[in-house]
Amino acid sequence: MGWLGYRRVSSTVGRDETLISPEQQAARIRGYAELRGYEVEMLATELNVSGARKSRPILDGAIERVARGEAEGIIVAALDRLSRMALSDALETIERIEGAGGQVVSVAENVDPTTPEGRLARNMFLSFAELQREQYRRHITAAKRQAVERGIWPMPVVPRGYERGADRRLRPGPDAGRVREAFALRARGGSWSGVADLLGSGISGAGKMIRSRVYLGEIRLEVAGDVVVNPDAHEAIVPRDLWEAAQSEMPRPSRGRPEPSLLTGLIRCGHCSRRMSPGDGIYRCLPRNVVGVCPSPPTIKAAMVEDHVEAIVGAHLDRVALRATPREVGVQEQAALAAAEAELEAFQSATRAAGDPALFAAGLRQRAEAVERAAAELGRVRRGVVAGVPFALGREAYESLGVEGRRHVLGGAIGVVWVWKGRGLGRVAVVERGMEPTNLSGPGVSVPLVAVDRDGLPGEVRIPQREGGG
Secondary structure, three states: OEEEEEOEEOOOOOOOOOOOHHHHHHHHHHHHHHHHOOOEEEOOOEEOOOOOOOOOHHHHHHHHHHHOOOEEEEEEOOHHHHOOOOHHHHHHHHHHHHHOOOEEEEOOOOOOOOOHHHHHHHHHHHHHHHHHHHHHHHHHHHHHHHHHHOOOOOOOOOOOOEEEOOOOOEEEOOOHHHHHHHHHHHHOOOOHHHHHHHHOOOHHHHHHHHHOHHHHOOEEEEEOOEEEEEOOOOOOOOOHHHHHHHHOOOOOOOOOOOOOOOOOOOEEEOOOOOEOEEEOOEEEOOOEEOOEEOOOOOEEEHHHHHHHHHHHHHOOOOOOEEEOOOOOOOHHHHHHHHHHHHHHHHHHOOOOOOOOHHHHHHHHHHHHHHHHHHHHHHHHHHHOOOOOOEEEOOHHHHHOOOHHHHHHHHHHHEEEEEEOOOOOHHHEEEEEOOOOOHHHOOOOOOOOOOOOOHHHOOOOOOOOOOOOOO
């Protein structure tokens, strides 16, 4: 039986051209085996695996081979290649090998574990390896904290839309415009699959990007259980209002039911007065419904009639009175968010040495979560269009809304959209709010099969300014 040569490299990031550690370890293992006349099989290198991990695919496979009697034992260039675990865990791994009838040989330390003195020396080397790991972790933790505080991006992968400048800080890159476009799409009610298609990524990756606060110019990193935040680390790609609008979850349709279309509930058949049903990009009147049979059921392309209706309302958006929140679209929520951010910044600036570090970390997390809740509430309020005081919405604000928000806006200006059988938009009549027949109001109302007299409708739809519309 021969021996198995085991090699490990903690990280290959940034070392593709200069990675020589596996060859150096192999040379030391082969040199040791040659001096003693051992046959050694060099195993594949365990790459990007921490020595603190107890279970590793290549090492576990080597131990199984020793247990089956296929090898004398395992040779490593140095004990820290086998383990940087806590001493108890390292000894457990060695005991797995020795319990299977094998041996562990380390070229660098060259100790004899069959004697008490040799085992003591081996345990001391393992303890030193554990100490080195903890010192390295402390060093990395301090370096990451300092990098965040100086505005330096501490990760090897640069976020999409940014590039790393000469000062190692992030700055908008060539793809920044596409990132802003993705946020705007999501804020308008676009689906995650639509955002992913725009970015050329997976849905999961698109979701992570939209939720990342790095696009606000912020670096937020959890370091050793402590949240380190630099709110002004680099130039923002996405304005705060747009970022918050993109965070709100879109209304989800009930299981088994289609997502509401823009004119759902507003568009009706002019031949029977029943609501038209959306589906597959078309609004259609069902030939048979709960109250009877439509004599001439029409269909119309959704994009065509929706664009037509939005163009009519859009011409009046800057002066028509629509319904928004009674708090002027998030003024109080904006103040609450600013207060939460100020509290977080003040708390983070406090001296960490003043008190229990665990309590400090808990307090920091609590304040960071308060900021997240306040931002989510502001995004929800600004996206919503609910009953309240009237105000002039404006085209820009309208276009930032999702499907549900725009439906509420159109419902505040339009009473009904009539459609007859035929071609083109000449068969469509848009009636302003308050001018529709009274028996059409309310969902689920049973409307008799009564044809609408197209000649009796006004030739031009007027949407006058409401009282208090600003």
